Amino acid sequence: MEKQEHTFLSPNTVEESARIFKALADPTRIKILYLLSQEECSVGHITEVLNMTQSAVSHQLGLLRNLRLVKYRRDGNTFYYTYDDEHVITILNQVISHIECK
Amino acid sequence: MEKQEHTFLSPNTVEESARIFKALADPTRIKILYLLSQEECSVGHITEVLNMTQSAVSHQLGLLRNLRLVKYRRDGNTFYYTYDDEHVITILNQVISHIECK
DNA sequence: AATGTATATGAACATATGCTCATATACATT
DNA sequence: AATGTATATGAGCATATGTTCATATACATT
Numbered sequence: 001m002e003k004q005e006h007t008f009l010s011p012n013t014v015e016e017s018a019r020i021f022k023a024l025a026d027p028t029r030i031k032i033l034y035l036l037s038q039e040e041c042s043v044g045h046i047t048e049v050l051n052m053t054q055s056a057v058s059h060q061l062g063l064l065r066n067l068r069l070v071k072y073r074r075d076g077n078t079f080y081y082t083y084d085d086e087h088v089i090t091i092l093n094q095v096i097s098h099i100e101c102k
Numbered sequence: 103m104e105k106q107e108h109t110f111l112s113p114n115t116v117e118e119s120a121r122i123f124k125a126l127a128d129p130t131r132i133k134i135l136y137l138l139s140q141e142e143c144s145v146g147h148i149t150e151v152l153n154m155t156q157s158a159v160s161h162q163l164g165l166l167r168n169l170r171l172v173k174y175r176r177d178g179n180t181f182y183y184t185y186d187d188e189h190v191i192t193i194l195n196q197v198i199s200h201i202e203c204k
Numbered sequence: 205a206a207t208g209t210a211t212a213t214g215a216a217c218a219t220a221t222g223c224t225c226a227t228a229t230a231c232a233t234t
Numbered sequence: 235a236a237t238g239t240a241t242a243t244g245a246g247c248a249t250a251t252g253t254t255c256a257t258a259t260a261c262a263t264t
Contacts, residue, residue, distance in 0.1 A: 053223080056222075076231065076240085091193060094196075178210085
């Protein structure tokens, strides 16, 4: 039996992929990103909609910010978040569609 | 400012999405699934290619099996694994392409 | 039957993760 | 300046995760 040729992933590609999937591998972050995929949201609004503590939401937003998946603008005391990675939103929506179409 | 209408995700959709993303949120599993996306592989082959212990690989395969992302056939003492969720492979490849095209 | 081979599995352990609680920060209002 | 408001941040904690080590399992070979 002949050995087939393979493509190998570079370590960097593997790590980067894992980082993206890790970002999406949590119910809270999925809900946040799904909300932001529909409209700009303040932290307070997200907190209300998800029915979570302000701190928990803010920590997750910080994480998404570090990964450059979201960005924000400030208006007085209010911080408005939007998504910042179109491709990740696309992937999220694809997975959601896949599940809902079952 | 008028409130916009939103779509909400059902708890089940959120949980299912998180489960899929969690499955992909680990370098070892990404490498295994990428290998399997190219060809059927025995456990021993995966172990060699990834340069990991047999046990570590087997544990991860068990996890992927539980999630119905891979299946296997037996031939004597050798277990040959293949992927079992086309859609998850598609998602994986999309993320990989996205990263490599940067 | 005894030994060898390939893989699975359970326990243990170190690290990562996601939350809470308390507090800091920065701007707004009085 | 003092107080209020919205958000960020650090410490601590419980749980989840990924690996190793030892061993079990199931089939093959002698």
